[in-house]
Amino acid sequence: MTYLDLLDPIRQLFAKTNKVSAKLFSFNSEGACPQCKGSGIERVELAFLDDIEMTCDVCHGSGYAPEVLKYLYKDKNIAEILKMTVAEASNFFEDRILQQQFNSLMSLGLDYIAIGQRLNTFSGGERQRLKLTKQINETDNIFVLDEPSTGLHPSDTEKLISLLNNLVEKGNTIIVIEHNLDIISQADWIVDIGPLAGDKGGELVFSGTVSGLLSAEKSLTGYYLKKYLEL
Template identity: 45%
Template sequence: MATVESTCEDCEGKRFQASVLEYTLGGRNIAEVLAMSVTEAEEFFKAGEASTPAAHKILDRLADVGLGYLSLGQPLTTLSGGERQRLKLATQMGEKGDIYILDEPTTGLHLADVEQLLGLLDRLVDSGKSVIVIEHHQAVMAHGDWIIDLGPGAGHDGGQIVFEGTPADLVAARSTLTGEHLADYVAG
């Protein structure tokens, strides 16, 4: 029955009893807070009566990974693979660690969000972290410091290193399919 939904007649889909909804923080009840986007909640918890530094810090990391549009109460099952991966990245950014490995983090992202993600990856590298990205997005490849291209084909036709070097060297060599496509991307 996971695909069947019905709105509760008692709470009208707010997920809380009326007695719980009487309590507010900064003029908002829990249902209203959970309906906020990450961006809205980041401002809400930043200052004023609702100021909560710990919540603001977490929301700031979620915005940093490009998830500002998600609502706080959004079920995890509605997130794409790329969104879940960026959620995990935001969580890990609060931990100690020196190496980040991301698998296709741009999946489902708008180009503006890809730029934001690249800025975040730059900040991680600038802070001394190592970032390894498995990615087909040409903007990410062009932005990288080093590329390891596997091939010569996809799936069972690949698995061998066909190029290793800087993106500029890959574009100049055009020795692989990735190099040809990246050269066209950079030229366009």
């Protein structure tokens, strides 16, 4: 995850342990596979069909030149480590900077992603949470999030809510487009658009606090939120 600068400390650990250049452990630099240039895939052009992508038969998808994989850190090569999930890497590494990054990712329910996963493979919700991880200590910002809870387990949604509340306490403003009732129930101010979807929606149904939404007769969101909170 180059977006979070997570890989740089790992490259430095490999370089220090093996007494070689850190650039050797970058698939965008000296360590890149000569066949696929670090992408891990090869694009095959077909005359009358769409191009297809195949795993590189030299690096087998790692993106690294084969000779790079002989260098080890704690008995693992760089490709094996980049396949680790955040949770696995947290148990593997002792580096303080890396641990801070791993803890931030796990607090947002991203413990399952591979630390070498490329940004273009993440879902929209995952990318939004990755951005929050990078800006977790900033203040006086405005964040606009589009359904960041998509795909989250309820326990991970609780972690997301905790993070959003912490960001607000630091002076940030969070604008969230959501259908998740747990997140809606935590909002300071709710704008409910409806009453239904598509051409039967688009009108302002309600604007106000959670307590006001619960008594709004025309709001379906308020109706279902009231039932949900009574469970």
